Amino acid sequence: MWVKFMAISAGNNKPKFWSIRNIFYQSYRLKNRPELVIGLVALCFLSFVVLVPLLQIIKDALTFQSYDLAYEPDGVVGEFTLFHLDRVFNQPISAALFYKPLLNSLKMGFAVTVIALSVGFCLAWLMVRTNVYFKGIFGGMLVIPYMMPSWVMAIAWLSLFKNDRIGGSEGLLTYLTGVQAPDWVAYGFFPIVITLALHYYAYAYLLISGALATVDSELEEAGATSGMGKWKRIRVITMPLLMPAIGSAIVLTFIRILGTFGTPALLGLPVRFFTFSTQIYASINARNQGDAFVLALVLIVLAISFIWINSRIIGVRKSYVTMTGKGFRKSESDLGKMRWPVTVLLILFLCITVAMPLILLLWESLTLIPGDYSLSNLTTYFWKGQGDVSLAYGEPGIIHNKGILGALLNSIKLGFAAAIFNGILGLLVGYAVVRGRGDRLSKWLESIAFAPYIFPSIALGAIYIGMFSTSIGPIPALYGTFTILILITVIKNLPFTSRTGIAAILQIHQSLEEAARVQGIGWFRRMLRIIIPLSMSGLVAGMLLTFITAMRELSLIILLISPGNMVLTGLIFSYQEQDMAQHSSAVTLALVLIIITISVIVRVMSRSAGVGRLNVT
Amino acid sequence: MGQILLNGIVKSYGKEVVVKNLDLKVETGEFLTILGPSGCGKTTTLRMVAGLEEPDQGMIKLDDKVVFSRNDGVVVPPEARHLGLIFQSYALWPHMTVAKNITLALKEQKISKSEIADRLKNALEMVQLTGYAERYPSELSGGQQQRVAVARLIALRPKILLMDEPLSNLDAKLRTEMRASLKRLHRDLTATTVYVTHDQIEALTLSDRVIIMNEGRIMQEGSPYDIYHHPANIFVAEFIGDPGINLFEGKIDNGKIKCSDIEIPLPENFAKNKGRLIVGVRPEKIEVSETKKNGWQEVVTGIIQPTGANTIIEVKAGETPITLLQNGFITLPENSKLWINFEHDTLSFFDPETQENLRNNVG
Numbered sequence: 001m002w003v004k005f006m007a008i009s010a011g012n013n014k015p016k017f018w019s020i021r022n023i024f025y026q027s028y029r030l031k032n033r034p035e036l037v038i039g040l041v042a043l044c045f046l047s048f049v050v051l052v053p054l055l056q057i058i059k060d061a062l063t064f065q066s067y068d069l070a071y072e073p074d075g076v077v078g079e080f081t082l083f084h085l086d087r088v089f090n091q092p093i094s095a096a097l098f099y100k101p102l103l104n105s106l107k108m109g110f111a112v113t114v115i116a117l118s119v120g121f122c123l124a125w126l127m128v129r130t131n132v133y134f135k136g137i138f139g140g141m142l143v144i145p146y147m148m149p150s151w152v153m154a155i156a157w158l159s160l161f162k163n164d165r166i167g168g169s170e171g172l173l174t175y176l177t178g179v180q181a182p183d184w185v186a187y188g189f190f191p192i193v194i195t196l197a198l199h200y201y202a203y204a205y206l207l208i209s210g211a212l213a214t215v216d217s218e219l220e221e222a223g224a225t226s227g228m229g230k231w232k233r234i235r236v237i238t239m240p241l242l243m244p245a246i247g248s249a250i251v252l253t254f255i256r257i258l259g260t261f262g263t264p265a266l267l268g269l270p271v272r273f274f275t276f277s278t279q280i281y282a283s284i285n286a287r288n289q290g291d292a293f294v295l296a297l298v299l300i301v302l303a304i305s306f307i308w309i310n311s312r313i314i315g316v317r318k319s320y321v322t323m324t325g326k327g328f329r330k331s332e333s334d335l336g337k338m339r340w341p342v343t344v345l346l347i348l349f350l351c352i353t354v355a356m357p358l359i360l361l362l363w364e365s366l367t368l369i370p371g372d373y374s375l376s377n378l379t380t381y382f383w384k385g386q387g388d389v390s391l392a393y394g395e396p397g398i399i400h401n402k403g404i405l406g407a408l409l410n411s412i413k414l415g416f417a418a419a420i421f422n423g424i425l426g427l428l429v430g431y432a433v434v435r436g437r438g439d440r441l442s443k444w445l446e447s448i449a450f451a452p453y454i455f456p457s458i459a460l461g462a463i464y465i466g467m468f469s470t471s472i473g474p475i476p477a478l479y480g481t482f483t484i485l486i487l488i489t490v491i492k493n494l495p496f497t498s499r500t501g502i503a504a505i506l507q508i509h510q511s512l513e514e515a516a517r518v519q520g521i522g523w524f525r526r527m528l529r530i531i532i533p534l535s536m537s538g539l540v541a542g543m544l545l546t547f548i549t550a551m552r553e554l555s556l557i558i559l560l561i562s563p564g565n566m567v568l569t570g571l572i573f574s575y576q577e578q579d580m581a582q583h584s585s586a587v588t589l590a591l592v593l594i595i596i597t598i599s600v601i602v603r604v605m606s607r608s609a610g611v612g613r614l615n616v617t
Numbered sequence: 618m619g620q621i622l623l624n625g626i627v628k629s630y631g632k633e634v635v636v637k638n639l640d641l642k643v644e645t646g647e648f649l650t651i652l653g654p655s656g657c658g659k660t661t662t663l664r665m666v667a668g669l670e671e672p673d674q675g676m677i678k679l680d681d682k683v684v685f686s687r688n689d690g691v692v693v694p695p696e697a698r699h700l701g702l703i704f705q706s707y708a709l710w711p712h713m714t715v716a717k718n719i720t721l722a723l724k725e726q727k728i729s730k731s732e733i734a735d736r737l738k739n740a741l742e743m744v745q746l747t748g749y750a751e752r753y754p755s756e757l758s759g760g761q762q763q764r765v766a767v768a769r770l771i772a773l774r775p776k777i778l779l780m781d782e783p784l785s786n787l788d789a790k791l792r793t794e795m796r797a798s799l800k801r802l803h804r805d806l807t808a809t810t811v812y813v814t815h816d817q818i819e820a821l822t823l824s825d826r827v828i829i830m831n832e833g834r835i836m837q838e839g840s841p842y843d844i845y846h847h848p849a850n851i852f853v854a855e856f857i858g859d860p861g862i863n864l865f866e867g868k869i870d871n872g873k874i875k876c877s878d879i880e881i882p883l884p885e886n887f888a889k890n891k892g893r894l895i896v897g898v899r900p901e902k903i904e905v906s907e908t909k910k911n912g913w914q915e916v917v918t919g920i921i922q923p924t925g926a927n928t929i930i931e932v933k934a935g936e937t938p939i940t941l942l943q944n945g946f947i948t949l950p951e952n953s954k955l956w957i958n959f960e961h962d963t964l965s966f967f968d969p970e971t972q973e974n975l976r977n978n979v980g
Binding site: 021022024025028029031032509511512514515516517518519520521522525529530533534 | 667668669671687689690691692694695696697698699700701702704705706708709710711712721722725726769773
């Protein structure tokens with residue numbers, strides 16, 4: 001039968017697509033092209049963990065859920081309904097549920113972006129274009145706020161300005177002067193904007209200084225020789241060249257702020273100042289998941305439209321951002337008499353943004369009775385106390401506290417697991433994308449690996465609640481497990497690690513692998529002996545950064561943690577919610593120290609590996 | 618052992634067809650060179666033999682074993698083809714020592730340790746790199762790296778050797794040396810060799826047989842002698858030879874061909890033809906005299922380029938430029954007068970329409 005079949009179609013030049021021989025042939029081909037197999041598997045996996053959850057919450061948002069029956073007893077679970085949309089957009093409750101948080105989020109986003117960008121721009125200009133003193137040290141110090149969790153500043157702010165509004169102890173200001181900070185200083189819009197701006201300026205600074213360093217001063221000097229004044233040169237030549245970098249800094253900062261949870265929760269919730277992210281959290285806690293899903297979808301739509309607007313405005317211009325490469329030279333303008341004053345200003349700035357929060361945290365963690373900042377009140381109880389029922393609900397100090405140590409262990413486990421899986425996934429995605437260049441599969445894979453970038457953290461968390469709160473086929477319900485934390489962290493970091501992977505594989509010339517292939521070395525051995533050793537340095541730096549990001553993450557996982565899978569950041573948040581300031585300060589300080597130590601290692605390693613500015617991309 | 622057969626191979630990238638219905642047979646132990654300008658499909662052809670590219674159509678056999686057939690649905694991956702390939706970039710693994718580079722594939726094949734050590738020693742001896750086993754590729758010169766790539770190949774003892782422009786990254790002097798050692802390698806290993814290059818000197822000096830490719834097609838195949846002396850068409854005539862062949866287009870008239878400034882008498886079998894004709898003559902085949910001779914063409918010298926053993930002389934007959942190549946180191950002032958002569962049996966004749974050679978000269 002088989003022979004007969006062969007004989008009949010032997011005359012045909014091209015076998016039909018569905019003929020058995022063609023299927024055999026195609027499977028042979030697939031075996032011959034490992035990058036296609038990997039690409040297909042990765043694409044399926046990523047679709048399952050990125051696209052399916054998104055579709056799932058769209059579906060959930062448009063159908064009746066069991067928890068809706070309290071409001072709509074006539075509803076049939078699973079049936080199509082506009083109930084959630086109606087509730088969010090078109091009911092009396094919508095103002096509190098949607099419009100106010102939207103307005104707050106947008107106001108907060110704009111204000112933080114404007115301040116963070118202006119500060120970041122000035123700093124970038126000073127560091128790249130002037131002869132300010134101590135550049136080396138400043139360069140390292142300026143990015144420290146970025147390494148810390150974004151809400152560290154908020155906790156420090158509370159130590160400083162907490163007033164008697166919500167009960168409990170008062171802050172350092174009240175202790176020193178006896179004056180109560182007014183509500184608008186202690187809580188709500190103003191402190192949220194200030195503390196977030198003092199975190200995100202570092203992000204803008206990194207992006208803009210990177211771009212500024214590539215603008216050739218000769219372009220400006222050419223302007224000078226044609227008679228332009230200094231300000232005109234900046235306006236006409238330098239700024240347009242920087243626009244793409246500034247544009248993406250604006251959009252990326254804005255999206256991150258929309259999705260950030262910690263700071264608005266710490267400083268906003270006490271005065272019922274809701275943003276999108278805290279409202280999503282509140283809705284989930286109130287078991288109104290449908291509302292949360294609609295809000296998360298709106299957040300994603302907002303993020304996508306900002307990216308789109310940015311690419312429309314800036315995209316066309318990007319083409320004439322020329323990095324000359326040859327004859328490249330950058331000149332530093334002399335600050336003259338202002339050189340020392342500017343340097344002192346910078347030092348002051350660093351004291352406020354870096355040193356002060358850490359000192360406040362330390363001090364807070366050393367006070368026995370909260371609110372009393374006198375020397376006689378200092379204690380190491382919250383670091384090494386055994387647990388005294390009269391203090392802080394009997395919670396022992398850090399080094400004896402099983403809950404804290406367990407959460408620390410979980411954080412480190414989460415960091416490790418995320419780093420390892422991200423490293424492997426990034427490498428495989430990079431391999432499939434680079435080796436498959438030109439195929440459609442490669443393009444799809446690259447886009448889908450980038451997709452988590454546009455999901456604001458809190459929205460991705462909401463998506464995962466929708467997806468994994470029940471079992472799907474063979475996969476058990478992941479909600480409340482440690483696995484889901486690893487999964488979401490890996491996915492959120494994927495845009496970054498897959499880029500690292502792509503860059504690493506691009507550096508390895510194809511012929512190095514082909515030489516091994518021709519010599520009879522199979523795919524797995526090639527990866528082990530050639531690809532992995534050669535891409536190691538970039539991968540390790542990328543993995544360490546993933547480790548740090550995972551350790552400090554709160555917005556992404558706040559909706560998914562429970563006592564069963566508690567990590568340090570979640571624990572800090574719950575201490576703060578219970579007004580246990582010393583514990584939260586001590587744990588935060590410990591976390592920050594761990595992160596900074598690892599960051600320093602990463603910096604040293606990535607410098608020696610020649611992968612500078614990895615944390616920007 | 619070591620025969621290669623390609624049958625009806627077609628390969629395209631997107632809409633661009635880079636290899637058009639190629640048939641090719643390489644005999645056991647033969648040294649075949651595929652020569653052509655960049656983008657002619659020669660490297661793609663080599664990579665299809667190695668299995669690194671997949672043809673759209675056709676069949677490839679190595680040693681009578683089908684390794685690719687679109688119709689029968691056979692694709693043998695490069696890992697299982699057991700051939701040796703030298704890359705233009707050498708493709709040495711930068712994180713491994715010379716010894717590891719050479720022995721990695723042997724270890725993967727589970728060859729005994731003593732055998733591996735023997736092969737390593739032997740391979741290093743053959744390329745004269747004994748004592749370099751523990752160096753890293755970055756600590757070697759370009760020529761030494763090239764020899765490590767060769768040693769890696771020797772150690773595997775393949776029956777088929779493929780070389781993709783292996784000398785193009787070397788400087789001129791090293792290239793001449795390595796050329797000789799590659800020829801020696803082929804002789805010692807008695808392996809069937811396919812060598813891809815755009816350098817005609819490599820093709821002429823190394824090969825038993827040369828294939829000239831252009832735009833995905835074979836233009837001519839034959840011995841280096843035939844390719845040089847009997848170019849099948851104008852493309853081959855112009856591509857081979859440095860300085861390039863002189864081509865004159867003219868009208869057949871009264872047993873002669875009349876170009877704008879010169880007249881060349883035709884051999885008898887062409888004298889009766891009519892219409893237009895292109896005459897080709899290699900620079901070194903033109904006779905030159907410093908004194909006037911009867912019936913010889915008078916020319917005026919332009920730029921003179923002595924290269925040591927030879928001298929390239931550019932002359933003009935009226936407005937027609939002609940290149941001459943003479944033995945020895947010649948210096949002549951510009952605008953000197955010379956007289957040149959074309960011998961019948963040194964001329965090639967091409968059809969201006971088809972570009973084909975009308976009569977291969979008998980050289």
